[in-house]
Structures are given as C-alpha cells and as structure tokens.
Amino acid sequence: MVRRQALITPDPNEDENFTGSFAFEANIGDTLVFSYYKAYEVTIMDTGRGQVHTFKVRDGRSLDDTEDYMDLDIHEGYTDSVTGIAYEFTGLSKRQSGGGMYDTSDPVTRDLKLYAVYEPEDDTQWQEAKERLQEEINIANALKNNGSVSAEDRDAITEAVEEAVEVLNRLPRPSVDDLENAFDTLKALVDSISSGGGDNPGGGDNPGGGDNPGGGDNPGGGDNPGGGSSGGGSKGSSGGGRGPGNSSAENGYRTYLEGTDGRWDNFDLINHKWAFVLNNGAYIKDSWANIRYTHNGSSQIATYHFDSEGVMDSGWFLDQSTDKWYFLSDVHDGWFGRMTKGWHYDDTDGRWYYLSPFTGVMLLGWQKIDGIWYYLTADNQQKTWTFNGVSKRWEYTNRNGRPLGSLYINEMTPDGYQVDENGAWIRETP
Numbered sequence: 001m002v003r004r005q006a007l008i009t010p011d012p013n014e015d016e017n018f019t020g021s022f023a024f025e026a027n028i029g030d031t032l033v034f035s036y037y038k039a040y041e042v043t044i045m046d047t048g049r050g051q052v053h054t055f056k057v058r059d060g061r062s063l064d065d066t067e068d069y070m071d072l073d074i075h076e077g078y079t080d081s082v083t084g085i086a087y088e089f090t091g092l093s094k095r096q097s098g099g100g101m102y103d104t105s106d107p108v109t110r111d112l113k114l115y116a117v118y119e120p121e122d123d124t125q126w127q128e129a130k131e132r133l134q135e136e137i138n139i140a141n142a143l144k145n146n147g148s149v150s151a152e153d154r155d156a157i158t159e160a161v162e163e164a165v166e167v168l169n170r171l172p173r174p175s176v177d178d179l180e181n182a183f184d185t186l187k188a189l190v191d192s193i194s195s196g197g198g199d200n201p202g203g204g205d206n207p208g209g210g211d212n213p214g215g216g217d218n219p220g221g222g223d224n225p226g227g228g229s230s231g232g233g234s235k236g237s238s239g240g241g242r243g244p245g246n247s248s249a250e251n252g253y254r255t256y257l258e259g260t261d262g263r264w265d266n267f268d269l270i271n272h273k274w275a276f277v278l279n280n281g282a283y284i285k286d287s288w289a290n291i292r293y294t295h296n297g298s299s300q301i302a303t304y305h306f307d308s309e310g311v312m313d314s315g316w317f318l319d320q321s322t323d324k325w326y327f328l329s330d331v332h333d334g335w336f337g338r339m340t341k342g343w344h345y346d347d348t349d350g351r352w353y354y355l356s357p358f359t360g361v362m363l364l365g366w367q368k369i370d371g372i373w374y375y376l377t378a379d380n381q382q383k384t385w386t387f388n389g390v391s392k393r394w395e396y397t398n399r400n401g402r403p404l405g406s407l408y409i410n411e412m413t414p415d416g417y418q419v420d421e422n423g424a425w426i427r428e429t430p
Helices: 124-144 151-168 176-193
Strands: 039-046 051-058 086-093 112-120 232-236 254-257 262-268 273-278 287-295 298-306 313-319 324-328 342-346 351-355 365-369 372-376 385-388 393-396
Touching: 124 151, 124 176, 124 298, 151 176, 273 298, 298 313, 298 324, 313 393, 324 351, 351 372
Parallel strands: 039 112, 232 313, 254 287
Antiparallel strands: 039 051, 086 112, 262 273, 287 298, 313 324, 342 351, 365 372, 385 393
C-alpha cells in the first residue's frame, strides 16, 4: 500500500477565513484517513486596556511560535488616556496579582489563562516636579494673604495661581517640562513681589529640595502595606481627612508624607493589618487619605481608606456616607490597599468593572470610555455580595445574580442594545 499526504486547500489551520469547505486531489479507490491536531485554548487578560484575547494553540507549540499571540497589541505597551503614564509590556503572569511569570517559549500542553503584565516608566521625576509646583502654589497663596501685599499684586498672584493649578490638574497629565515651566513662572512672580530682604518664601524648608520627603525608611520593603496578606474590606461611614498634612490637588483628602508626617505600621503581623500612625501617635481613622511613599524607586501619592479603628481597608468598599462603591487594591505589588481607578477584573466573580479615573467611584449604566460605549449593570435584582462582619470583607455569595456595576458582554442590555465580546456597543452612539 502506498501512503501519501493529500494537499488540502485552503489549509484549515492557516486560513483565518476558513468556512468548513476544502478541496484535495484523490483517485478512485483511494482510502482517505483524516487526522486532527490537538489544540488548547489560551486566554490572555489585558486589564490595562480592558480586553480579553482568546485563541487556539496547537499541542506542543509555544506562544512565541503562534501568530495569533505575536500579533496581539499587548507587545506594544500603552499610554493611559487619563493620566498620560506610559506602560511597557514585561510578559505574562499566571496570576493577576503578578509573579509566577509564564515562559512564552515553553510548549503549550493544556488550556491556559494568563495575565498581561505592564510596568510604568520611571515616574520619580514627574512626581517631584508636580510636588514642587504644588508647594509653590501654597507659597503663592500664603503670600497673597499677607497684609503687606498690594491689591494689584494680589490680583497678579491670583491669576498666576489659577494658571498653575490648570497645568497641575490637566488631563492627560502635563509633561515634566510643563510642570517645571509653570513652577518657574509662578516662582518668578512670587520672588518679584516678595521683599528684597528677609526670608524668601520660595526658600527655607522647601520640600522641593533638600531631603526627599518620600525618603526615610523604604516602605517598599519591611513594614509596607504592599506586602503580606490581604487586610479587610469594609462598609461604614467615611469622614474627611484629619491631622497634619497637605490637601491634594486632585481630591479633597489630606495628603501625608511617609517619613515626614507619619509612618506605616504593620501592627498585627499575624493578620497582616496596616495603619498609618501620625507623628503625634494618633492613627488615621474613619477617613480617606492620600499617602505619598516610595516603592522600588517610584514615589507616588495613592489614596487609602482607614476604618473606625484605624485599619487600612482593601477589596470592595462601600462608603455609606455617599452610598458609593470603590475597589481598594488587594494585589501585593507595593501599593496594596490603594484606590483602584479604570478597568478592574474581579477574579472572584469573573466580571469586569470600571472605576472612575478621577474619583475611583464604581460607575453604572451607559459609560463612554475612550470613545466607546459600554453598559455597566445599573440595577441588580438580587443581592450578590454579602458583608462578613467577622472578616470585615465583602464576599461573593450569589452566583445566580448579576453584580451591580458589572459589564455586559456579548449580550443585549436592559434597554435593548447589543454589545460585543468586549462589551462595546456595536451600533451607533446612543
């Protein structure tokens, strides 16, 4: 018996437009044997862009040798449309929380669910420029309230401060050059109005120079809320900031500098509970707070919530004073507990949510995000998450219901519009 391999056209494994029909040459009396390659499904969760990629990989073939994987846009990195921060792709992780990196040169021998991992570019220079401008704005406002300053000069300071604040709060965020130019312009005016002798309001203990207020003990290691296990989620009231600290330019919460205004305290090692202790020994309690500290060389200001006992919250959080939902990171990446903004994929219920890039509030209903309309569950008929008073965390207890705020995917919305596999509305803009 002579065996030969028939050439099939089009090749079902290579033609993405394959419809199920193919042709081959054969002779009368030939015996044909069809064989199939085993393939596995690979799913890649791209939380940075809010996308899910699913494709098949032939048994024993690596992702590096798979065209569907190599053509993904994850390799190009992305720039956050709100903050302007650029992120670069560093690989695939087996866990959403990072770590356990997957080697894309390994042969695929089972179904895989992987997570795209991105790292932000070094942000230290931008954060320092932003803080310098913020401090100069504070100095300018203090000078404006000085009784020796003329009405004409006060008007000039008011106008200059408004221009500086516009730069500070600009979205997408301003460049380092924009911040430095705004600082130089404002400082020149402040210096010209200040008296020629005595203390220079731009000098003295200027946080823009001297010791870095984000320095001291590195909160990226040791006593750092980014390490250890998860703390508790919470419900309950939420108050304003208390104690010393500067008010943030981006929200109304007070800003505290780790190493200057207070320190992180892992006061319960067994249960991995965190608090922020001020210099006077008091804990931040029942309050939102911005805290600036440095992790892995990156100094950032992140927003946290502390309960009535001063314990830092994490996971889903319901602010009962506003009846708004937030998600406080439960990922141990050095910023554990920080307010999450943008797209969030919840591994517990397997659904996507979107948190306001400005306030962190979980959004509901129709939302236009990066020019695309999405529908986030605005009214859930059944209670799906239940607060556990012992663990002080919200737990997913009803898998038959649709959680509030969850994204509609590949289905019809309550008002009769079809959305695709990424949740995007496939018709004209409503």
